Amino acid sequence: MRRFTLPVVGLLGVAALALTGCQSPTAEAAPADPDAPITIATIPVGEDPTAENPIEVFAELLEKATGRDVEITDVPDYLSVVEAIRADHVDIGIMSGFPSALAVNTGEVDALVAFQGDGKPVSTCVVLDDSPIQTVEDLEGKTVAFADQASSSGYFMPVYMLHEAGLEQGEDYEAIFAGGHEGSFAALEQGQVDAACTAVMLTQLGAPMFPFADGEWRAVGESPAMDIQGAVLGRQSLDAETRKVIQDGIAEVFSPENAERLGAYGSFAAAPQTVDPESTDFESFAEIAAVAGVELKDLQ
Incomplete structure (x- = not known):
């Protein structure tokens, strides 16, 4: 090699x-x-x-x-x-x-x-547990972190999920690119964004891939497979x-x-x-x- x-x-x-x-x-x-x-x-x-x-x-x-x-x-x-x-x-x-x-x-x-x-939802949007956001529609007027523009689970699929809920990027919510899933989680943890959209798989893996413990976060919505x-x-x-x-x-x-x-x-x-x-x-x-x-x- x-x-x-x-x-x-x-x-x-x-x-x-x-x-x-x-x-x-x-x-x-x-x-x-x-x-x-x-x-x-x-x-x-x-x-x-x-x-x-x-x-x-x-x-x-x-x-x-x-x-x-x-x-x-x-x-x-x-x-x-x-x-x-x-x-x-x-x-x-x-x-x-x-x-x-x-x-x-x-x-x-x-x-x-x-x-x-595998036919399972690819992405979700994560909020802190004490957030007033309960549904995808509640992300209207909020700031949402995405991984990067090449990420299937950290951009394409959650953007489509928001679109299906009637929310368009740049019009109904503000998007920021954090350079990766880890950056999205850090932005959420530091209060810089209202939600971080990521792969369902990462939320299931837990630490160190996903930094939030049970009771500290909630998932809002699921994208298609x-x-x-x-x-x-x-x-x-x-x-x-x-x-x-x-x-x-x-x-x-x-x-x-x-x-x-x-x-x-x-x-x-x-x-x-x-x-x-x-x-x-x-x-x-x-x-x-x-x-x-x-x-x-x-x-x-």
Whole structure:
């Protein structure tokens, strides 16, 4: 396993593709090279120095499953992952539902494998226990903290939940971006916001992922479930043999026995997988993204 960081100059060149929409041509698939490494673009995942890094665990398991070397390229944000794939700098990237859907919607990135949702509500909004807020509708005129604009559970789904309750961002409530779920919780704890919208899963995990003890907080509302919780995206120039090797490797890596080691990717290990999902499978995400006012270029 080898690890690289895509230089800033390289990122600028790759990101420039985003400005041209869907105009770049699809590269022709090169003949298969059984000795070629599988290359992955990834944003930072797993910052706990006492735990295994999820992307490194994934790379190790993928090497074992495929018999090929794996090279990891670190990039700063989701947009850079997508553009690295579109520009044929890397073979694959792994992302949650919404970034995956926006990437597939460009028509220039393929979804190799989709991880299906579990049918359960994804997000909720958290308030302190002594808050007068009892329902989602009570958030009208309030200040709400979100993780960041690329977060499925910390932005897209709760914004859609508020929309369904008749509340529009910037009109009926003020939104702030805290840079992550932890920042949202801190803002709520310090009284800077009236509510923090986050993943239901985090509220169930408790400390240290969720800092409030029983009796200190309440959940207000539940978002819909997500049909697809994440996907492995691939460059369209992948040859058929490498594509199948990766897809078979993904099926082996994301199995229940690997869930604990995969850390942040662990939820994918328990999810049913769809190989070569249709672009129509991601259509519901486009509607929710439109409500949130987010496009691919915003995923930084």
